[in-house]
Amino acid sequence: MNPEAILEHRIFQLVRDFIAQLPQFLLALAILVVTWAVARYGSRLLMRGLGHTKVRRSLADVLEKLVAIMIWLGGLLLASVVAFPTLTPGRVITALGLGSIAIGFAFKDILENFLAGILILYREPFRLGDYVECAGIEGRVEEITIRDTHIRQTDGQRVVVPNATLYRDPVWVLTDQDTRRTTIICGIAYGEDVDRAREVIQAAVTPLPSVRDDREVQVFAQAFGESSIDFEVTWWTGAKPIDIRRSRDQVVAAVKRALDEAGIEIPFPYRTLTFKEPLALTRARDEGQE
Template sequence: MNNIDVTETLFATLSNYINGLIAALPRIGLALALILLTWCAVAIVRMLIGKFGRRLNLRQNLKDVFALVASTAIWLIGILIALAVVFPSITPGKALTTLGLGSVAIGFAFKDTFENFLAGILILLREPFSIGDYIEVDGHEGRIEDITIRDSRVRMTDGQLIVMPNHTLFSNPVTVRTNRDLRRTTVMCGVAYDADVDEARSVITRAVKNVETVRDDVKDVQIFAQAFGASSIDFEVTWWTGSRPIDIRTSRDQVVGAVKRALDDAGIEIPFTYQTLTFNEPLQIEQIATAQPEKAQG
């Protein structure tokens, strides 16, 4: 084949491409119009979801989830229709089949991501806890600052931030510290064995009730003699206060101080740990005389 034949073949091929492109221009224009309509439909749906979400007092994250799911579905339908218009041989059924095979491979590759995504949707729908709640999960305790579709941000009580995957929150037991406004707290208090148990209980009860942070107007203060300790009768002191960690620490500090002062004023001893030493044979005690310094002679 000479150069003339090669040139003619190239021109013929290029001409066929140009003619095909010209013939496909109406379909391409229609496909672009469909893409534009899809974009408008997504914008309208997002606006409607935001409007109804405000009426239903839905959280912003939950509205974002609904908007994302609806937008993805609309874009998928619009793109499939646009592809079928530009390429008539590609039917929506074939495109969905190809997309399904591809999604299986993508699903295996992004298994953890999809788990966190689905867990985030379920958490936002069920709302087991809210932003601002104090939770404990997997050995971590802190305040929830944000809940996204993929992860949640927990600010620990020492100031550190933990970005926790939603799958961890969904698959592990979560203790919500601030599920209610009040939480019970307990300290142990020991009194000497020679103290009157009933009197000690009364003194401790009055002291705890007089503490400002103790909510005895809602829940009763409970004082129980619990056990015979090594050197004391141990009382379990239980009361209700605010549910935040700072509320618990503050109230414990005030209660311990109030109980200590009340027992001191009543003359009731809070004993140290006593130890008794036993010897098999009697001990011999010797007194060592100290030499007195001689007076200087003048």
């Protein structure tokens, strides 16, 4: 048989095999179309059902994506088996297993952030609008996605933090409650009356508008400083960073004004110099006069 006849026979064989497999290909295509429709409208129905529950929007979006992925995996598996009869479900699952291992090693960080995002959205350790601090980053939570969390710092900068960091490292939720305790240190001169100074400070801080009246203002003599008796002044105020700064400003101003009006000194740092041999200086001066 000459080469042209062999080539013609192979082409004819390919065409005949294609025609024979065409119904299976069309059926596989129909399965993919049905999969697309089920994934699209099924996700909408899921979101509509979750809208009547207390599940927050971010977690609902994650569930929608997971359901769509599962539907597409099932549709692709069924379509591949229909289009290629020799490809058994066991072989497909084995191939998917080996492929997922390779993908897992290649995209380890992405998968880690993905799983951490699901856990954060499910457990809700913090919510949108909360002020948090983690890994040296402090600010308000603006958005929680499946991969990262967007935090707006108090200076206006936006920081995108991987979810794995927020799940692995300690997170301080600063606004978990409506109030926070804050403290300043105030010093008075050693010659002043400690008990009287405590009463003056207590009376100055308690009536301030930013100081919570349902919590006690605490004023304790803390330590002997280099130039002063140091008081620890502690009170409760709002939990947001701006509440803390505003309240500190009011407390410092009120304590300074009250101590000045009471005649209680807030000392500057003192330094005492001691000379062991003052006579040597006198002798040198006398010798210079001679």
